[in-house]
Amino acid sequence: MGEENVKKKNALVPEPALRRMPCYLAYLKLEHRKGSQYVSSTLIARDNGVDPTQVTKDLSYTGISGKTRVGYEVEPLIDALEDFLGFRVMDEAYLFGAGSLGTALLHDHGLVQYGLKIVGAFDVNPLVIGHSIGGISIAHIDEFVKNKDHGIKIGILTTPVANAREVANMMVANGIKAIWNFTPVRITSPEGVVVQNTSLYAHLAVMFNRLNAAGSDDSVAPAKK
Amino acid sequence: MGEENVKKKNALVPEPALRRMPCYLAYLKLEHRKGSQYVSSTLIARDNGVDPTQVTKDLSYTGISGKTRVGYEVEPLIDALEDFLGFRVMDEAYLFGAGSLGTALLHDHGLVQYGLKIVGAFDVNPLVIGHSIGGISIAHIDEFVKNKDHGIKIGILTTPVANAREVANMMVANGIKAIWNFTPVRITSPEGVVVQNTSLYAHLAVMFNRLNAAGSDDSVAPAKK
DNA sequence: TGATATTAAGGAATTGTTTCTTTAATCAAA
DNA sequence: TTTGATTAAAGAAACAATTCCTTAATATCA
Numbered sequence: 001m002g003e004e005n006v007k008k009k010n011a012l013v014p015e016p017a018l019r020r021m022p023c024y025l026a027y028l029k030l031e032h033r034k035g036s037q038y039v040s041s042t043l044i045a046r047d048n049g050v051d052p053t054q055v056t057k058d059l060s061y062t063g064i065s066g067k068t069r070v071g072y073e074v075e076p077l078i079d080a081l082e083d084f085l086g087f088r089v090m091d092e093a094y095l096f097g098a099g100s101l102g103t104a105l106l107h108d109h110g111l112v113q114y115g116l117k118i119v120g121a122f123d124v125n126p127l128v129i130g131h132s133i134g135g136i137s138i139a140h141i142d143e144f145v146k147n148k149d150h151g152i153k154i155g156i157l158t159t160p161v162a163n164a165r166e167v168a169n170m171m172v173a174n175g176i177k178a179i180w181n182f183t184p185v186r187i188t189s190p191e192g193v194v195v196q197n198t199s200l201y202a203h204l205a206v207m208f209n210r211l212n213a214a215g216s217d218d219s220v221a222p223a224k225k
Numbered sequence: 226m227g228e229e230n231v232k233k234k235n236a237l238v239p240e241p242a243l244r245r246m247p248c249y250l251a252y253l254k255l256e257h258r259k260g261s262q263y264v265s266s267t268l269i270a271r272d273n274g275v276d277p278t279q280v281t282k283d284l285s286y287t288g289i290s291g292k293t294r295v296g297y298e299v300e301p302l303i304d305a306l307e308d309f310l311g312f313r314v315m316d317e318a319y320l321f322g323a324g325s326l327g328t329a330l331l332h333d334h335g336l337v338q339y340g341l342k343i344v345g346a347f348d349v350n351p352l353v354i355g356h357s358i359g360g361i362s363i364a365h366i367d368e369f370v371k372n373k374d375h376g377i378k379i380g381i382l383t384t385p386v387a388n389a390r391e392v393a394n395m396m397v398a399n400g401i402k403a404i405w406n407f408t409p410v411r412i413t414s415p416e417g418v419v420v421q422n423t424s425l426y427a428h429l430a431v432m433f434n435r436l437n438a439a440g441s442d443d444s445v446a447p448a449k450k
Numbered sequence: 451t452g453a454t455a456t457t458a459a460g461g462a463a464t465t466g467t468t469t470c471t472t473t474a475a476t477c478a479a480a
Numbered sequence: 481t482t483t484g485a486t487t488a489a490a491g492a493a494a495c496a497a498t499t500c501c502t503t504a505a506t507a508t509c510a
Contacts, residue, residue, distance in 0.1 A: 016467070017467090019424075022409045022426040026410055030387065040486085040487065040488090048413070049411055049414075051468070053469070054468065054469080057489085066487075067477090067487080068488055069475075069476050069477050069488085070476085072488095086434065087430075099335075100332070103332055108325045111425070154432075154436075178432055184248050192439050194432060196429075202243075202246075202247050205247050205310040207405055207419060209311065214402070214419055265458090267456085276500090278459085281459065285458090293459090294458085294507050295457075295506085
């Protein structure tokens, strides 16, 4: 108990804050294109429907500070956000499962602008192996296991539900450090492996629920703002 | 129907709980296929890396209750979850913005299994209008405005950032009640319109952050200033 | 048949996040 | 230069969500 400068709880940036940051970034880029040089937290808050103090708290994580009575300088803030979010360094990733959703992601070239480049894709289905989707050719997953020395740290998981856990284990066993999980299966992450769950169906469930709640109840309170 | 739980005013189901439910559902379907007839919350919790009491709390929202010392009956629980999440009724949706991400979603046929069917797509780019992607032909967005009497309540927003707000407004003005927003732009929802934000980049930001934190920690203080 | 262990469920305490409040800074205008 | 208004930032309070704790029920085993 003697160590008093042991970092408490790791001081992780709150996930909700991290999720809001790309939204600020998109907004700032639009403002920048419009010619704005300074933007205040008040303005950011109003245009994005969040609390002004939350904006300053969120932005303070990037290390940038604003000027009293002026706001934030747009360009440095954009740079700081992109740096902080890791959008400026290009990370390479492998995709596992070239089914419907995997194919969809291979078609999407938007991720490259945010620092993620898919450089390989794997599957077990003979019907897709050998084909090229979005410029990436699909290989058998054994090829991934054979190649021990790839420096790829990020794996995108888009297999069917039944294989998700098995493939995730294989990814980890072969050096993957971060799993971007698009399946509804909850991956119990081993050692120091990061798992980011992004099941579209989870979001769909929330949307359906809110839609039904709004439709069936006329005394609904509007999102307590 | 809602007479007995009138005590709490709105009693909205917490979003984190809703997001976990599809995960339980996927798990239960796998267990069902394996032949399990009963599954306990303890087991669900262990296999999915969550707290057992959280499982029972989450599942209680569906109205199903488990049997002491036995657990939950798998089949009725699957039914209840699918019903509760709105996965059993097929909702139809329009897609706005057939760019990279929009095209990707049109290629994905997985959504149909979860109750969402894309039945139309709109854009403004002459290069894509008239083409068919994933069985859906792309029309000019004016066609959407002309057709006042479509019964479509759900709109998927996949336009470029610059047009997101404008298109969202147009959607709402023409009867869309729920916007599934894939852009990083925060849509300030009007009256009783539901907005579900699903920016992939937000998730990417969280993953990058956690990955970097995991790689650089141990001895180094988090450079958060 | 009775004891034991396992489970669901409800309420309390804890934790984390958001919102509110206060303070200090500084630009603009008089 | 002085005054007033607006802003960022830091701390306090409120809120929501998770985890912990207790209770009641019951299938299994002795």
